[in-house]
Amino acid sequence: MFNTIKKLIDKLLNLGFADDFGNDLNQKHVVSFSYLAFCSGCLIVLFLFVFFQMFFLASFSFVCLSLGLLGWRYSYSGYYERAQVLMPIVSSVQVFVLSFFYFGDSSDFHWLFVNVLIYGVIVFRADQRFIKHSVVISSVVLFLICEFLTIEGLHITAESQNVVAVTVFLFVSFYVAVVINLVISRLKSVNSHLRTLAEMDELTGLSNRRKVLADAVNIFADSVINGLSCVFAIIDLDHFKKINDTYGHEAGDLALSQIAKVMSSAIRPQDEIGRYGGEEFIVIMRDINLNQAEVVVENIRKSVEEMLVETEQGVVIPVTISAGLAAITPDVSRYEEILAQADKGLYSAKRNGRNRIFIQSEY
Numbered sequence: 001m002f003n004t005i006k007k008l009i010d011k012l013l014n015l016g017f018a019d020d021f022g023n024d025l026n027q028k029h030v031v032s033f034s035y036l037a038f039c040s041g042c043l044i045v046l047f048l049f050v051f052f053q054m055f056f057l058a059s060f061s062f063v064c065l066s067l068g069l070l071g072w073r074y075s076y077s078g079y080y081e082r083a084q085v086l087m088p089i090v091s092s093v094q095v096f097v098l099s100f101f102y103f104g105d106s107s108d109f110h111w112l113f114v115n116v117l118i119y120g121v122i123v124f125r126a127d128q129r130f131i132k133h134s135v136v137i138s139s140v141v142l143f144l145i146c147e148f149l150t151i152e153g154l155h156i157t158a159e160s161q162n163v164v165a166v167t168v169f170l171f172v173s174f175y176v177a178v179v180i181n182l183v184i185s186r187l188k189s190v191n192s193h194l195r196t197l198a199e200m201d202e203l204t205g206l207s208n209r210r211k212v213l214a215d216a217v218n219i220f221a222d223s224v225i226n227g228l229s230c231v232f233a234i235i236d237l238d239h240f241k242k243i244n245d246t247y248g249h250e251a252g253d254l255a256l257s258q259i260a261k262v263m264s265s266a267i268r269p270q271d272e273i274g275r276y277g278g279e280e281f282i283v284i285m286r287d288i289n290l291n292q293a294e295v296v297v298e299n300i301r302k303s304v305e306e307m308l309v310e311t312e313q314g315v316v317i318p319v320t321i322s323a324g325l326a327a328i329t330p331d332v333s334r335y336e337e338i339l340a341q342a343d344k345g346l347y348s349a350k351r352n353g354r355n356r357i358f359i360q361s362e363y
């Protein structure tokens with residue numbers, strides 16, 4: 001039940017920009033939430049005024065609700081800036097009028113200007129300074145007017161004013177909590193999106209050099225601490241310069257990205273693969289001996305040899321890879337030493353005719 005409500009609210013907040021990663025997404029969520037809260041509030045007071053047969057205030061609440069729905073529609077149909085501006089105007093007018101003509105200052109209804117002020121601070125960017133300052137200043141001025149003018153509040157008893165004060169306090173706290181939560185959770189998801197981008201090679205979608213070397217350090221340290229074997233393989237495409245020269249750089253890019261896909265589906269789930277540079281890749285295999293690793297890398301080599309890289313023009317490019325393998329040995333104290341060994345193995349594989357793998361060290 002709670003999950004269904006949460007999903008529904010998420011959907012309402014994300015209307016129109018679910019997959020967006022723009023700079024102002026935080027603010028967009030706050031705008032959507034403010035409309036959601038505002039329209040719900042309008043509905044409640046509308047029912048209240050109809051119930052008490054106060055048709056002037058009921059009509060006023062109906063107009064506010066309609067404007068709220070209009071602003072909300074603006075926000076998810078691309079007129080985001082209009083939606084941004086309409087919200088503080090309509091909510092300020094609503095709080096001011098209802099404070100004056102119904103709730104009175106003892107009900108603390110005018111504390112809802114705190115929401116408008118927070119909205120102004122969070123939602124408007126630095127380049128919207130004028131409107132930001134206008135919203136902040138006007139909400140403070142209107143709050144002070146309501147606070148110091150001593151408005152009696154028509155048709156509402158002292159007890160009811162107490163109930164309204166408690167409700168307003170809860171509503172303002174709820175609004176502030178949700179807005180803070182929206183901002184923080186949005187920052188977290190933008191951070192993790194940026195981290196993924198910073199660790200990913202754009203062309204192949206594999207880990208980039210920085211990430212795969214960080215994995216190498218961690219896996220090497222883990223293996224040494226736990227006394228497990230681990231094998232590094234360096235894989236290089238054969239005659240890649242010739243592929244670029246013959247079929248063009250774009251075809252070379254296509255070959256790289258397709259080979260990367262084939263290689264990452266040929267490794268074991270617990271292995272790591274990344275682009276080391278140009279047409280070189282690293283595979284890090286944990287808890288494995290050289291013979292087992294040879295089977296894994298031979299599987300990669302065969303899969304690449306058998307794959308068809310076909311350009312848009314229908315030209316099929318033959319591709320092969322060479323690889324060098326090396327494992328942790330008792331005298332290895334740094335992961336760079338295994339990488340250097342694997343690189344030597346790669347050199348031997350190339351020298352011995354390419355399209356083959358070469359194991360550089362044995363236990």
Ligand SMILES: Nc1nc2c(ncn2[C@@H]2O[C@H](COP(=O)(O)OP(=O)(O)OP(=O)(O)O)[C@@H](O)[C@H]2O)c(=O)[nH]1
Nearest residue numbers: 236237238239240241242244249252253278279350
């Ligand atoms: N299309 C494309 N080419 C790249 C990319 N990165 C590096 N290269 C090319 O890869 C080629 C590597 O050439 P070499 O280092 O001579 O190696 P090779 O031709 O593969 O020869 P061997 O490794 O000895 O089999 C160079 O021509 C680089 O320009 C890339 O991202 N896209």
